Amino acid sequence: MEARVGTVVEGGQRVLNNQQSQIGTVSQLLAGGVAGAFGKTCTAPLSRLTILFQVQGMHFDVGHVAALSRPSLLYEAQRIVNEEGFRAFWKGNLVTIAHRLPYSAVNFYTYECYKNLLHSVLGENHRAKASSDVFVHFVSGGMSGMTAASALYPLDLVRTRLAAQRNVIYYKGISHAFSTICREEGFFGMYKGLGATLLGVGPSIALSFSVYESLRSSWKSQRPDDSTAMVSLACGSLSGIVSSTATFPLDLVRRRMQLEGVGGRPRVYNTSLFRTFGHIFRNEGIRGLYRGILPEYYKVVPGVGIVFMTYETLKTLLSSYQDR
Numbered sequence: 001m002e003a004r005v006g007t008v009v010e011g012g013q014r015v016l017n018n019q020q021s022q023i024g025t026v027s028q029l030l031a032g033g034v035a036g037a038f039g040k041t042c043t044a045p046l047s048r049l050t051i052l053f054q055v056q057g058m059h060f061d062v063g064h065v066a067a068l069s070r071p072s073l074l075y076e077a078q079r080i081v082n083e084e085g086f087r088a089f090w091k092g093n094l095v096t097i098a099h100r101l102p103y104s105a106v107n108f109y110t111y112e113c114y115k116n117l118l119h120s121v122l123g124e125n126h127r128a129k130a131s132s133d134v135f136v137h138f139v140s141g142g143m144s145g146m147t148a149a150s151a152l153y154p155l156d157l158v159r160t161r162l163a164a165q166r167n168v169i170y171y172k173g174i175s176h177a178f179s180t181i182c183r184e185e186g187f188f189g190m191y192k193g194l195g196a197t198l199l200g201v202g203p204s205i206a207l208s209f210s211v212y213e214s215l216r217s218s219w220k221s222q223r224p225d226d227s228t229a230m231v232s233l234a235c236g237s238l239s240g241i242v243s244s245t246a247t248f249p250l251d252l253v254r255r256r257m258q259l260e261g262v263g264g265r266p267r268v269y270n271t272s273l274f275r276t277f278g279h280i281f282r283n284e285g286i287r288g289l290y291r292g293i294l295p296e297y298y299k300v301v302p303g304v305g306i307v308f309m310t311y312e313t314l315k316t317l318l319s320s321y322q323d324r
Contacts, residue, residue, distance in 0.1 A: 048088075
């Protein structure tokens, strides 16, 4: 549920239709990367709570990547503070930033590349059609999300494992986690759960882009004088809720698969993506597939909005700086 952004102003005018030519490739990559890292850092505590709730029910030994003793968001937050300290809310955030900076940069940049490519393929006659624009945003978003996720997946897996640790610290840091996983699980252990990730990221980013673009276009056509930053914050938050709700079960399956077999513990699923999905559904029900959705909502509403708002602000600043 992870970097969702794009900017197209419709309804009679096309403003910022080609961001790459306006602010340049390097500036666009910088704006996207900083926006993604800043948004993730602001919502890191809720990201960690989401992960801990998602892995509940995996039945690891107590003290390791453990099942939560009580399914309460407030209780688990208090437990983290009491047992691990307040800074533990940002456990794994360094690797999150290391992942999010390039991930968001690649996501932003490739989205514009795919969008421009599709516009050129469809031709100028399709640019004025709302249905064509929704299609372009949906496909471009999905392809950009899968491109970024595939390129930086090992960092996402390491981030998940670091954030899921509780009392016993199995991985001592980013480099130790990389070396341990490669040694114990092989090179392809770094890509455990990639299939679930791509199935989730593709439609998630696609929905986020298309919903965001549609909401923002409608808003700007009705209220063109409203603050761009506030419009991006509101539309981004709404798009995040839609995409998270639709793809959360796949994200949960991805987290479970990433954590399976950690530290030599018995494997819970040891099977394919769809069998893992079925195993969770049979044993935990439909609620099990949405375990952790509440902190996910708490995270998405400010998080995605912050990413949009930060990106738009940085893009404007960088554009103004280059025009001097």
